[in-house]
Amino acid sequence: MYFASDNSGPVPQEILDALAEANAGYAMGYGADPLTTEVEQRIRDLFEAPQAAVYLVATGTAANVLGLATVTQPWQTIFCGPLAHIHQDECNAPEFYTGGAKLTLVGDGDRITAGALRKAIEAEETRGVHGPQRGCLSLTSVTECGTIYDLPSLQELCGIAKGFGLPVHLDGARFANAVGTLGCSPAEMSWKAGVDVLSFGGTKNGLMGAEAVVLFDPARAQEFEYRRKRGGHLFSKHRYLSAQMAAYLRDDLWLKLAKAANDRAARLVDGLRDCGAGFAYEPAANMVFARFSRAAHERLRAAGAVYHLWDGAEHGDNPAEVLTARLVCDWSLPEEEIDRFLSVLKG
Amino acid sequence: MYFASDNSGPVPQEILDALAEANAGYAMGYGADPLTTEVEQRIRDLFEAPQAAVYLVATGTAANVLGLATVTQPWQTIFCGPLAHIHQDECNAPEFYTGGAKLTLVGDGDRITAGALRKAIEAEETRGVHGPQRGCLSLTSVTECGTIYDLPSLQELCGIAKGFGLPVHLDGARFANAVGTLGCSPAEMSWKAGVDVLSFGGTKNGLMGAEAVVLFDPARAQEFEYRRKRGGHLFSKHRYLSAQMAAYLRDDLWLKLAKAANDRAARLVDGLRDCGAGFAYEPAANMVFARFSRAAHERLRAAGAVYHLWDGAEHGDNPAEVLTARLVCDWSLPEEEIDRFLSVLKG
Amino acid sequence: MYFASDNSGPVPQEILDALAEANAGYAMGYGADPLTTEVEQRIRDLFEAPQAAVYLVATGTAANVLGLATVTQPWQTIFCGPLAHIHQDECNAPEFYTGGAKLTLVGDGDRITAGALRKAIEAEETRGVHGPQRGCLSLTSVTECGTIYDLPSLQELCGIAKGFGLPVHLDGARFANAVGTLGCSPAEMSWKAGVDVLSFGGTKNGLMGAEAVVLFDPARAQEFEYRRKRGGHLFSKHRYLSAQMAAYLRDDLWLKLAKAANDRAARLVDGLRDCGAGFAYEPAANMVFARFSRAAHERLRAAGAVYHLWDGAEHGDNPAEVLTARLVCDWSLPEEEIDRFLSVLKG
C-alpha cells in the first residue's frame, strides 16, 4: 500500500530492456551518439515542433532550472504558484541557476488564475531599476495538488504572459498524466498554448532518471548547452539517458504508463467517495488529496499504508480530526493494494 | 578500434543485473532506501573511514564541483594543474558552484610538483583582501595525461597544503586505475595521504553514471546535501545510483574493471614500443599518449581507429610529422582490437 | 515643497567641512588610515559594543546585502516583510550577494508581527533538504511605511528568531530617526534587543553616501571584508567615507539631523490633521503617508509640490478619490515649505 510518491515505484521492463539493448559496443559520449539524435527527433515529432531544441537531463530539478535559467535574467522575477516545485522543493535551485532571480508567488491556490497573474505582473516593475524586473511565467501541470490546467486556462495564462512579453515555462514533471486526462496532443498542451520551454518529465512516470527539456524556440539552445555542462548535467555516457527516453516514446509507452497511474488513482477516488472521504482538491490525474479521520489514518498506518500527510501532525489526540492525505499512484500500483487500502479505510 | 574515451564503452553485465535486481517493488526516494544506506557503509568500509560522509551523484563534474564547493569560499583560489579536468573540461562549473572562486594553475606539467605548489601558494595572499585568498588544493590521479602520483608525492603535496591550512580535493575519476597500478589501499591513496574530499569515480570505469563523493571529515556533510539538492543532483529514484555502486563494490568489481583497462593499455604500450612509437607521458594506467607519424595516423584513421589527437591538427601536409594520439583503453576493449591497431600502425 | 525622499536634500555644512579637513596630505588607502580607525571605535562606543566589527560602505543596498550575505547561506531563506527594501528596492541584490538565497515574505503589514513570524518560520524547513532552509530574520525600522518597532516588539521578534537559532539583521537606513522617536540608546535598539547585524544608515540622514555595517558578533568579520572587496565596495580613498561618518558622530549630529527631520514631519502631521487628512500608517518618524483627495493632490502638484503617490494613479477623473501620498521630510526642509504645502492642501 505504497502511495508516498510516483518516484518510489519500479521502472517497467521496457526500460531495463532498452538499457541492455543500448549497452552494446562503443558509443560517442556526451550525446554525440545516434540514439540521442534519434530521440531528439522523436520528441520533435511527438510535439510537432520541427525547430525545437531537445535536451536530456537526469532529474526534474535540473530540467526545470536549466530551462528557467535559459529564459530568465538575474534581475528578473519568475511568476509561479506558491506551491510550485521550483519554489518549495528545489532548495533554491532556481535562484542558484539563474544567478539570483527572484520568485514571485501568484495567488494562493493550486492553480494560478488569470486575475491573480495579471495583478502580480502589473505589480512588478513599477519601481524602475529598483525592483526586480518581470521575468517568465512558470506553470506546473499536473499541479502539486493533482489538478490540471484545462487548455483554455493554459492558453489564457500564456496569453497574459505573452501580452507582457514574458516567456512561459511549463514544469511537466507529470506532463504525461495531464495529457492522459485531457486527451489532447502534446503540442496542444505546450507550444500551441503558448509554452516556450517545457520540462517533459519521465522519472515520475516510470523512468529511472530521465527528463527532456524542450525549447520550442531554439534561439537560446547553445546557451542551454553551456548551462547544462557547467551545471554538471551533461552525461558522458549519454546513451543511457537516451535509451530510457527512446523506450518511453516507443509505442506511446509514456502515455500508457501515465494512463495506468491515472486509472489507479481513479479507482482509488471511486473507492474513497464510496467511503465518504472528501477531497482537498478535485482529483484529475494520479495524485489524490483525500480527507478522512485521524482514526482512519491510524488504522491505515497500522496496516502498513505509506503516504504523506499534506497538513496536520502525524500524531494527535482527536480521532475525529479530519486529515488530508496525499495519495500518489504510480503506474505499477497493484489494484489489490488499492482495494486493501480502501478496505482498511472503511474499518 | 575504439580508443576515444573510457566513457564510450558498455557497462558490464553485473551493472545491468544490479539495476534489474534493484527494480523490485517500492523504495523510498532521495536516498532514504536501504540499498543506499548499505552502499554508504560499504564505501566507508572500503576506505577504512568509519566517520566519512558518502554521497552519490551521476556525473564526474557534479562530484568534483560539489566537493570543491563544500571546502572552498567564493573569495578563494583553488590550486590545480593547468590540465586539470576542473579547469579545462567543466565549462566553469567550479566557478559556478563555488560562487565565483578562482583557479590558480600550478606549474606546467602533467603532475604538480612540490616546488611549484609551494611557490604558487606563497605567491597568493600577499595582497591582503585585494587578491584571492588561498583555497584548497585539487589534485587528479590518474592525471589527464595518464600518469599517477606515487604515494610519497601525494603525501608531500597534501602535506604542503596542510602546512598552509588548506584542504585537499582529489579528482579520482580514474581513482581505481591508479589504485590498480599502485597496488595500495584506497585509504592510502586518500585520507591517509592527506586527502579530505574525494571524487571516487565509477562512470569512466564501467558504470552508467555513478560517482561517490567521500568527505573524510564529515563536518560539512549537511552543507553538501543542500548543495547537491540545489544543484539538481539529488536523484529521486536514488536506488538506481546505489545499485550501480553496490555492484561496483561487490567482489572488488571496481578494481577488476580498472585492472582490465590498465592491462589493455599495457598491451598497447608494449606493442607501441615494439613499433618504435614514443610517448608524450610515461604510461601508468589506462591512457596512452603515443607519438607516431602523420602517415601512421592516416593509416589508422583509414582503418577505422577512433581516438583524439592531443595536439596538432587532424590533417596536414607532412607525413613525417610526429603527432601525439591520446589512446584510452576501457575495461571492455577486445585484445584483438589492440592488436589490429598495432598492426595497422606498423603499416 | 520637496517631499520626494530623504535622499534628495543637501548635506549639512559639517559634512563639507569634514571632507575639506580630511583632505590634507596623504593617507593610506582602503581604510588603513587613522580617521577610519577612530570612526570604528566611535561607533563601538556609541553602541556600547567593544567587540563589534564596524565597516563603512557608500550605499544602503551595499550595507544591507553585505551584512545579509555574511549571515546567510545560499540554501536558506531570509524572513522579511513584504515591503522590505531588500525585497522591493534592491533589484535582487540580496539574492545576488548571498549566492541565491530566497526571501520569505512574512505577513502583509508594515511591521512583522510575532504570530506571523512564528508561523512563517515554522512553515519552512518541514521538507528536509527539498525546501529552503531557515535563514536570518531581517527587520527594518523605521519601516518603509514610516512606522517603528517599539522596543518590546523588537525584542520579541528577535527572541523568536533566536529561539530557532536564526540571526537577526536590522536595516537601519533610518535607524537614527527611530532612535530619535523612541528616545532609547543605540544599543537598546540593536544588540540589546537581539540584533546581530546592523545597517546603520547615514545617507538618508544627511551624509553624501556613507553607511556603517556593525557586526555585533565579530566572528565573521574577516568574511565580511572579503565580501566587501569582491563586491567592489571597499573604497581606496576610504578617508572620505570616514570623514563623513566622523562628522556624523561628532556632537550627536546623527541624532540632531534625525530629530530635525522627525520634527518637520511632526509639524506636517499636525497640519494634516488640522486639514482633516487621514493617514495610511500612523506617522512615527520622518515619513508621512497622508490620505487626501485627488483635487487636493492636483492643487499641490500645480503648486510645485514633489512627492510620490504610494498607490493609485497620478492622474484620474474623480476629484473626490482619496489618494495616499508619501511625504518624506529631510533634515533641511524649511518649515515655511511645510506651511505652504498645508496652505495649498487646504485650498
Add this chain to the structure above:
Amino acid sequence: MYFASDNSGPVPQEILDALAEANAGYAMGYGADPLTTEVEQRIRDLFEAPQAAVYLVATGTAANVLGLATVTQPWQTIFCGPLAHIHQDECNAPEFYTGGAKLTLVGDGDRITAGALRKAIEAEETRGVHGPQRGCLSLTSVTECGTIYDLPSLQELCGIAKGFGLPVHLDGARFANAVGTLGCSPAEMSWKAGVDVLSFGGTKNGLMGAEAVVLFDPARAQEFEYRRKRGGHLFSKHRYLSAQMAAYLRDDLWLKLAKAANDRAARLVDGLRDCGAGFAYEPAANMVFARFSRAAHERLRAAGAVYHLWDGAEHGDNPAEVLTARLVCDWSLPEEEIDRFLSVLKG
C-alpha cells in the same frame, strides 16, 4: 615622501568646490538630476561618441566588473594579463559579477603581445562545450607596471579580439595618465582603437571616488543599469558623484592632473637615472619601478619614504641586493619631496 599609491593623496580644491556647489537644495536621486545628465553628455562629447551610454560608480573595481559582466557570459573566459588588476586585486570580483566566468592569463609580461593573445584565444574553445568559451579581451593602460600600450599596439590587440568576435574592455583606472603621455584623443585610445567598454578612472587621478563606465555600444545599457543597482552601486545621492566628474571634465582638469602626476614621475625618473638606478619597466606615466640597493632602500625607509616593494622582502641581510620599488606619483606630490627622496637615495 609618499610614493605608495595614487589613491593616497588629497583631491584638488576644484573637487571640494564642486561638491559644495552641488549641495544646494534638492535634487532627484539615483541619477535623475540635471547635473548627471550634463556629465553624461560631456563624457560623450569628450569621447566623440554621441551614442555611448555613460554610467558613474564610486570604485574602480565596480567600474571594471560591471563593465565586464555586461559583455561576458558565465561560461566564458576573459583574456587578460597576469598582472591585471581584475585578476590580482579584486578578490574574485569579476568571477562574482559575471556569475562564474574564468580569467585566462595571457603571456607573462606587463603588456599583452599580439602573438600571445592570438595563441591564448586559439587555445580556448577547442573542446566544444567542455572548456570555457572565448569571452572578452580586457586590457589595462596605463598597465600595473606603469607602461602604456601605444596606439598601434592597442589597435592590433583589439583587432585580434574583433577577428574572433570578442568584445574589448579597457581598464582605464589611469586612462588620463596614458592619454597624457600619448598625446592622443580619448577617442583614439578607446573606441577608435576598438575598445567597447571603458573604465574611465577618476579616483586614482584626484577624485574622492568616482569612475565612469562608457559603453560605446549602448545595446546592453539597460542591462548595465540593472547590474549596477543589484551590485549596490547605484548612488541615491548621485549628484555628489556627478559633481566630482563634472569638475574633473571642466577645463580639462582630468588631463591636467594626470600630466602633473606624469611630470612628477618624469622628474623622479630623471633623478633616478642620475643616481644610476635601473628600471624594472620603462617608465611611461606616473608609476616608476626603480631598482636600487637594499642599502639605499633602508636609508629611504629611515628617512620616512613610503612605497611598496614590488618583489623581494622588506628586510634582508645583503645591503648590495637589488630591490624593485614601486614609486607612484600623484598630482599633488611636492617636487621638493621628490628631490629629497633622490637626495636620500644618493646617500
